[in-house]
Amino acid sequence: MLKITEQAFIEDIAHNQSKSLTKEKFIRFLRFYLIPGWRDPEFASQEYEAEKIKSKRRMFRRLLKPLTITGFVMIIFILTLAVYAPWLTQYRLGEIISPYYPPGGNPFDDPSPEHPFGTTKYGYDILARLIWGSRTTLVMAAIPVTIAIGGGILLGTISAYFGGIFDYLMMRFVDLMYAFPNLILVIIIVPILGQALLTSLVIYGILFIPYNIRFMRSLVLQVKQLEFVQAAKTGGAQKFKVMFTHIVPNAISPILIAFFGGAAIAVLGLAGLAFIGIGDPTVASWGTDINWARASFSNFNAAVWPGLFIGIIAIGFMLIGDGLRDALDPRLNI
Amino acid sequence: MMVPMLFLVLTFAWILSHMMTVSPVTNRLSGLVEPEFIEAELQRIGYYDPWYIQLGAYYKNFFTGNWGNSYVIRDGEPVLSFVLEVFPRTLELMIIPIVISPIIAVKLGLSSATHKDKSRDISIRTIAIFGAGFPVFWIATLLQLFFGYYLDIFTYGKLDLPIMFINKPGLSAPVPDGAFSTGFRIIDSFIYNDQIFLWDTIAHLFIPALCLTFVSLASITRQTRSSMLDVLDQDYIRTARAKGVLEKDVINKHALRNALLPTSNLIIGGTATALLGSFFIEVTFAYKGFGYYMVNSIFAGDYLVINGLLVFATIILISGTLVADVMYTIIDPRITYN
Numbered sequence: 119m120l121k122i123t124e125q126a127f128i129e130d131i132a133h134n135q136s137k138s139l140t141k142e143k144f145i146r147f148l149r150f151y152l153i154p155g156w157r158d159p160e161f162a163s164q165e166y167e168a169e170k171i172k173s174k175r176r177m178f179r180r181l182l183k184p185l186t187i188t189g190f191v192m193i194i195f196i197l198t199l200a201v202y203a204p205w206l207t208q209y210r211l212g213e214i215i216s217p218y219y220p221p222g223g224n225p226f227d228d229p230s231p232e233h234p235f236g237t238t239k240y241g242y243d244i245l246a247r248l249i250w251g252s253r254t255t256l257v258m259a260a261i262p263v264t265i266a267i268g269g270g271i272l273l274g275t276i277s278a279y280f281g282g283i284f285d286y287l288m289m290r291f292v293d294l295m296y297a298f299p300n301l302i303l304v305i306i307i308v309p310i311l312g313q314a315l316l317t318s319l320v321i322y323g324i325l326f327i328p329y330n331i332r333f334m335r336s337l338v339l340q341v342k343q344l345e346f347v348q349a350a351k352t353g354g355a356q357k358f359k360v361m362f363t364h365i366v367p368n369a370i371s372p373i374l375i376a377f378f379g380g381a382a383i384a385v386l387g388l389a390g391l392a393f394i395g396i397g398d399p400t401v402a403s404w405g406t407d408i409n410w411a412r413a414s415f416s417n418f419n420a421a422v423w424p425g426l427f428i429g430i431i432a433i434g435f436m437l438i439g440d441g442l443r444d445a446l447d448p449r450l451n452i
Numbered sequence: 453m454m455v456p457m458l459f460l461v462l463t464f465a466w467i468l469s470h471m472m473t474v475s476p477v478t479n480r481l482s483g484l485v486e487p488e489f490i491e492a493e494l495q496r497i498g499y500y501d502p503w504y505i506q507l508g509a510y511y512k513n514f515f516t517g518n519w520g521n522s523y524v525i526r527d528g529e530p531v532l533s534f535v536l537e538v539f540p541r542t543l544e545l546m547i548i549p550i551v552i553s554p555i556i557a558v559k560l561g562l563s564s565a566t567h568k569d570k571s572r573d574i575s576i577r578t579i580a581i582f583g584a585g586f587p588v589f590w591i592a593t594l595l596q597l598f599f600g601y602y603l604d605i606f607t608y609g610k611l612d613l614p615i616m617f618i619n620k621p622g623l624s625a626p627v628p629d630g631a632f633s634t635g636f637r638i639i640d641s642f643i644y645n646d647q648i649f650l651w652d653t654i655a656h657l658f659i660p661a662l663c664l665t666f667v668s669l670a671s672i673t674r675q676t677r678s679s680m681l682d683v684l685d686q687d688y689i690r691t692a693r694a695k696g697v698l699e700k701d702v703i704n705k706h707a708l709r710n711a712l713l714p715t716s717n718l719i720i721g722g723t724a725t726a727l728l729g730s731f732f733i734e735v736t737f738a739y740k741g742f743g744y745y746m747v748n749s750i751f752a753g754d755y756l757v758i759n760g761l762l763v764f765a766t767i768i769l770i771s772g773t774l775v776a777d778v779m780y781t782i783i784d785p786r787i788t789y790n
Contacts, residue, residue, distance in 0.1 A: 290460075293457065294457065294460045294461065294464065296773075297457055297460075297461055297766050297769055297770050297773070298461070298464070298762075298766055298769070299724055299727055299728055299731075299765055299766070299769060301728055301731075302727075302728065302731060302746070302762070302765065303762075305746075305747070305750065306468065306750060306758060306762065307468070307471075309750055309751075310471050310472055382585065386585075386587050389587055390587060390588075390589060390732055393587070393589045393732070393735075394732075394735055394747055395747075395751075396750070405587075408587075408589065408590055408593060411593070412593050412736065418597070421590075421593055421594065421597060422594065424590075425586060425587060425590030425591075425593070425594070428586070428587050428590065429582070429585050429586040429587070429590070432584075432585040432586070432587075433581055433582075433584075433585035433586075436581065436584060436585055437581070
């Protein structure tokens with residue numbers, strides 16, 4: 119008796135539910151046909167998820183082109199050298215940099231079993247300097263660009279957001295820095311402030327901020343006009359909150375892609391600094407190697423390999439940068 | 453815009469030479485070590501004046517042509533005449549890549565874009581990315597090693613032109629003492645009709661100019677290719693093709709002219725690139741121009757020469773920007789400057 123009533127009760131509920139479901143479906147159709155632009159929220163969210171996965175896949179497919187993969191392989195090669203440096207060479211870092219001079223070292227010697235690529239100035243091993251130099255070069259790529267782009271994002275956003283006299287002064291300052299040949303300015307300032315590696319990296323980063331200020335300013339000026347920024351302002355958000363949680367995340371992607379191109383330029387520029395002879399003598403730097411090898415003709419390897427490695431890392435960064443830009447903005451092709 | 457910019461640049465250069473830790477008189481009065489003399493000289497040149505008086509004196513001396521005297525690089529020579537002697541050599545080196553590389557690079561970028569993803573495109577892109585990625589001083593060093601040491605052509609006494617002339621070592625500029633000189637060696641040898649010096653100069657300029665051309669080629673080729681591909685996707689190109697315009701005319705008249713707008717930015721603004729490239733090239737080849745003396749004076753601490761060279765380089769860059777702005781309005785009439 120009790121069982122039967124229970125079953126009937128459940129059946130009743132199910133019947134009611136199915137009835138309400140058909141009713142809901144009917145209302146949904148009615149809305150779809152009668153209200154212009156109305157979309158089923160449930161279906162829209164499903165469609166949105168599918169599109170998100172699809173566009174992600176599309177982006178990865180665009181990213182995985184032969185040239186970009188080559189770029190990744192190049193950078194991973196240099197990273198491997200940097201991470202596993204102590205295992206890849208029998209020489210410790212202290213044995214191939216300035217305060218230590220190998221006793222009985224034979225400068226610019228030909229390749230031999232102890233020195234696979236021969237030796238460079240003071241009898242340092244070329245291969246060991248190449249492997250340890252990858253660490254220096256990765257630092258050279260990372261720090262200046264981080265400073266340049268970070269400063270550019272900060273000052274460019276503030277300048278574009280506030281406008282007025284502050285913007286005007288900032289733009290005149292940027293114009294002034296554009297008037298100078300940048301790397302030559304670095305070459306003049308570095309000997310004044312000391313040749314330590316970190317000093318030159320920071321100077322390089324600071325002098326390359328103006329380019330990024332102008333770039334970021336143009337990006338922010340585009341985003342600033344959009345509705346959600348107006349909405350955030352109307353909602354009473356603080357100025358810095360509007361700037362750094364609403365505007366910057368929407369304007370930042372082109373300048374983040376510029377990170378890779380900037381890294382390539384920084385590596386080349388700082389290698390040039392070391393080549394001229396203003397580099398830090400107490401680090402294993404490829405530019406310094408080329409500078410040493412320039413004076414000597416006896417060992418060809420001493421000049422070829424460091425430059426080749428600089429080329430590998432610079433081209434790797436460039437290819438990744440090009441690939442990322444292609445993937446995010448397919449209209450541009452380089 | 454240019455005049456206030458010049459004042460700003462001068463101020464910045466003045467601050468920079470103040471930052472240098474070199475004492476302004478000790479090197480110059482190298483024979484005298486008595487502190488009274490040094491003190492008196494510092495008093496005389498106004499070392500203890502307030503900064504605005506020093507800055508005013510700096511402006512006044514700059515515009516009256518008194519840029520100070522070099523005391524290490526060239527003993528006692530006025531900086532202005534030194535700069536005017538050095539810079540024509542650098543400009544001579546720069547002008548060849550600035551003129552030649554756009555001509556080659558636009559052609560390369562064009563054929564790379566029209567043969568997209570074919571073997572020609574891939575080889576051109578490879579060359580372009582090699583030029584952009586490898587450091588210019590390394591390419592220069594290798595070329596120097598190759599031609600000068602292994603191939604043994606461009607070394608001292610090797611490249612003579614025996615059919616035309618006798619090989620004369622130790623040539624000097626054909627300008628008689630006290631006569632008018634432009635400072636550009638090629639123009640000078642035309643004026644004074646000295647063919648041997650002309651060919652000697654060209655033979656010396658050959659490899660440095662080759663390196664510079666290769667490097668500036670890379671960026672222009674990449675830019676031309678990208679903007680050309682962008683333009684070839686546009687609707688008006690399809691319209692032109694549908695009209696039945698010859699493919700040659702579609703490429704050369706419809707597409708290339710529009711694709712060159714962003715590229716002209718690089719071509720005209722290539723002064724900075726060439727200046728920087730010539731900096732490293734000159735150091736590599738010991739070519740006695742702007743970069744060579746800049747590095748030497750940095751090492752020697754000759755701050756007046758550094759100051760003069762920097763200001764002059766900046767003036768060249770500013771005038772390059774000005775020329776570029778004017779050229780933009782000619783190339784693209786839609787651009788206006790308020």
